[in-house]
Amino acid sequence: MPVIASRLIYRQPQPEDVQRLFAIFGDPQTNLFNPAGPMTCLADAQRLLNRWREHWAAQGYGWWAIALRDAPQHVIGFGGVAPLHYLTQQRINLGYRFAVEAWGQGYATELGRDALAQAFDTLDLPEVFGLVRPDHRMSIRVLEKIGMQRWGVLDDVPGEAPSVVFRACRPTT
Template sequence: MPATFSRLIYRQPQPADVQRLFAIFGDPQTNLFNPAGPMATLDDAQRLLDRWLGQWAAEGYGWWAIARNEAPEHIIGFGGIAPLNYLTEQRINLGYRFAVEAWGQGYATELGRDALALAFETLGVPEVFGLVRPDHAASIRVLEKIGMQPFGTLDDVPGKSPSRVFRICHPTTAFA
């Protein structure tokens, strides 16, 4: 049963989502700040989806397929929390990618708050990180709105400016 929060529905991705994943991740507009550029092939989308499904099978959580309550069959994006390697260190990372049609409506902020609630209230993780390109002002604003603070930088893209790293600690461990 999909979980419903506010205006959005979140559910575990399914094999049938591969076409929509490719449509969103292959769109040049949704990759303006992605140094790797848009996803090139449906096979790339299948590999990413397989990785997400493996994460769900191993950990019981991962990126969600996201839809609006009024159109639950139409995926507008993917996002949530999942382990991500920050070069040599694995961290719980908040991430998302929405279709252009969903931009500017506060969905990224809503997803971010709901993902942090899962991380802290359900999973009890001590901290969540966000990795963002330094020129991606909209995503930086989202991370700041949900209470994430600058934590440092990560030189993760050869030949490019380092990514900015944001962090938020579990409310009970913030002052420990």
């Protein structure tokens, strides 16, 4: 069942999203700050999509396929909250990747706010982390705008500056 926010629609990724996933994750521009670089083959996109769908089936949440309310059939990105193993344990991580055509319109900030609301209000998670390369100023700004705080660093790319770890905690009432 899709979730409709102010401008965006979030839904569970479907098998037919594999081409769009590959187009977005394989675009060199969307990987400027990804040390692994762009996805290089459709089979990698299929494996990633399968992992996301397996997580959805087992846990009932995960990365969403994201579209505009005005164009619900056209996926502009993928993102949300899902487990990621780092800092010696599994953590719930906020992540996203948008097609270049969707950049600069506030969609990452909107997604971030909606994903934190899902994590805290629906899933009742105690905290959410965000991992970002230190030179990715736009993503750092998004995490700051949605209220995440710098929490630490992770030396995850040999020979490069450590990634910055952000954290948000469930608000107390």
